[in-house]
Amino acid sequence: MSEITTPPRQIGAETRVAVVGLGYVGLPLAVALAAHVEVLGYDISERRVAELQAGEDRTHEVSPERLADSTLAVTHDPARLKDADCFIVTVPTPVDEQKRPNLDALLAAARTVGEQLAPGALVVFESTVWPGVTEDICRPEIEQRSGLTCGVDFHLGYSPERINPGDREHTVERIVKIVAAQDAETAQALATLYGKVTAGGVFIAKDIRTAEAAKVIENAQRDINIAFINEVAQIFHKMELSVHDVLEAANTKWNFLDFKPGLVGGHCIGVDPYYLAHRAVEIGHDPEIILAGRRINDSMGTFFADSIMAQLAGSSGSTGTPGPILVLGLSFKENVPDLRNSQVVDIVARLRVCGYRVQVHDPVADAAEAKRLYDIELKSDLADANAQYICVLGAVAHDAFRAFTTESFAALLAPGGLVADIKGLWRDVAMPAGIRRWTL
Ligand SMILES: NC(=O)c1ccc[n+]([C@@H]2O[C@H](COP(=O)([O-])OP(=O)(O)OC[C@H]3O[C@@H](n4cnc5c(N)ncnc54)[C@H](O)[C@@H]3O)[C@@H](O)[C@H]2O)c1
Numbered sequence: 001m002s003e004i005t006t007p008p009r010q011i012g013a014e015t016r017v018a019v020v021g022l023g024y025v026g027l028p029l030a031v032a033l034a035a036h037v038e039v040l041g042y043d044i045s046e047r048r049v050a051e052l053q054a055g056e057d058r059t060h061e062v063s064p065e066r067l068a069d070s071t072l073a074v075t076h077d078p079a080r081l082k083d084a085d086c087f088i089v090t091v092p093t094p095v096d097e098q099k100r101p102n103l104d105a106l107l108a109a110a111r112t113v114g115e116q117l118a119p120g121a122l123v124v125f126e127s128t129v130w131p132g133v134t135e136d137i138c139r140p141e142i143e144q145r146s147g148l149t150c151g152v153d154f155h156l157g158y159s160p161e162r163i164n165p166g167d168r169e170h171t172v173e174r175i176v177k178i179v180a181a182q183d184a185e186t187a188q189a190l191a192t193l194y195g196k197v198t199a200g201g202v203f204i205a206k207d208i209r210t211a212e213a214a215k216v217i218e219n220a221q222r223d224i225n226i227a228f229i230n231e232v233a234q235i236f237h238k239m240e241l242s243v244h245d246v247l248e249a250a251n252t253k254w255n256f257l258d259f260k261p262g263l264v265g266g267h268c269i270g271v272d273p274y275y276l277a278h279r280a281v282e283i284g285h286d287p288e289i290i291l292a293g294r295r296i297n298d299s300m301g302t303f304f305a306d307s308i309m310a311q312l313a314g315s316s317g318s319t320g321t322p323g324p325i326l327v328l329g330l331s332f333k334e335n336v337p338d339l340r341n342s343q344v345v346d347i348v349a350r351l352r353v354c355g356y357r358v359q360v361h362d363p364v365a366d367a368a369e370a371k372r373l374y375d376i377e378l379k380s381d382l383a384d385a386n387a388q389y390i391c392v393l394g395a396v397a398h399d400a401f402r403a404f405t406t407e408s409f410a411a412l413l414a415p416g417g418l419v420a421d422i423k424g425l426w427r428d429v430a431m432p433a434g435i436r437r438w439t440l
Helices: 026-034 046-053 064-069 078-083 104-116 133-146 184-197 208-238 243-250 272-282 288-298 300-312 344-353 367-374 406-412
Strands: 016-020 038-042 073-075 086-089 122-125 155-158 177-181 202-204 325-328 358-361 389-394 413-421 436-439
Touching (some): 016 026, 026 038, 046 073, 122 184, 177 184, 208 300, 300 436, 344 358
Parallel strands (some): 016 038, 177 202, 325 389
16 A cells, blocks of 8 residues: 655745754844745754844844844744744754764754654755765654654755855855755755745755755865865975965966965864765775865964964063963954854964963954853953064954054064964055064
8 A cells, every 4th residue: 555645835925934943054044034934943042042032143144133124933942843834954063072973963953843743844954964864864863753754744855055154245045055855846845945035046956965965065175175275385385485475376377266275163164074074984985185184274273373483482471571472363254253163272272382371352253152162261452452462463354353554563562573464464564663474
């Protein structure tokens, strides 16, 4: 006897969407969808829900005005998800200390969905994973909790997220959205749903595994490209060539890829390659390039700290000279508050271990979060600097730091001090007399 299938719900104005996980990805998506359909956002964090209910998004991805204007409802109570026609899961997929994928949040979210799922509903995962996680790991979890059968009672899809924190151009409303599902009807329903949100168009991938693979290589490719530039930056540094000058010249070629050297942190580029590598090893392939890229990028904090200490040798705290080092920026990326996997922390830790006093200033990051995650006290302003620093280290290209002038450095640095410009931020700024400059 053949099974009776409950068809996937049709997408229309009355569709009820539940977004599970309201972070950098989930909140902008939930707000964008709420302009077209009924959306309930659920987050496991009571604090996050309370802040959103009070109209505050501490990721700064959605403005208070937009949040206030949105019909999005948010909740901490999973039982309220039970009427959803479509669940969209946008929870974190980090790595643990050994760089192994940690699927705990994803599995917990799958169980939450399973407990609230009704026949005919769609379940879409957006979290970045390796090919197979949605169907082989999340699906059984949902089936077990719901007692429903995938493909018969509910329908599974995957739609990777491409947003880029702090990027106001490539928003969820403008970029091409990949969707994929276990059957054509569900894929079409997802194309209709996401098509309401993005003007960039929807691409229906061949299947869920293909969409998972596409996402994970997008970020692994970026990581490898940056690793290459970081490697040549180190080679050229030994040759006393500036990689910035070299790149300026090389970039005049039509097909040279424009990547910059630097720290690779955050929740995506420095993490996702480990997901692909993990699965590669499981199936008996040694992911050489992927892991070499990770090693190079993960070592950049040490490279920068050691290079700067070599410049400071003889004028430093380790030899008893009083001035501290001022590190400008702690978040993983310019103009975003996200501190997760910040590689600046590696620089600070190494300088401290080598005996330097280090202060960190970041006007964008949350001071309480810096303390909680890294035990770093952020210096709140620079008004009392009194030209005391032996080194000003530009670690993150926040707009506030880009605006620095010759006078800014004069106010911060002691005579003979060093500006360590790891981002090449101030290459066009003249340094005050007697102030040295180090850059790649
Ligand atoms: N941040 C990005 O720019 C970006 C871009 C593309 C893809 N991604 C991927 O999207 C996913 C989400 O990333 P993010 O940056 O939005 O993460 P995030 O940490 O900003 O947000 C995740 C939210 O999910 C909540 N959460 C955790 N476990 C939960 C659970 N079991 N049930 C409900 N809520 C739960 C957290 O409290 C948090 O508010 C990850 O897989 C990430 O790799 C992120």
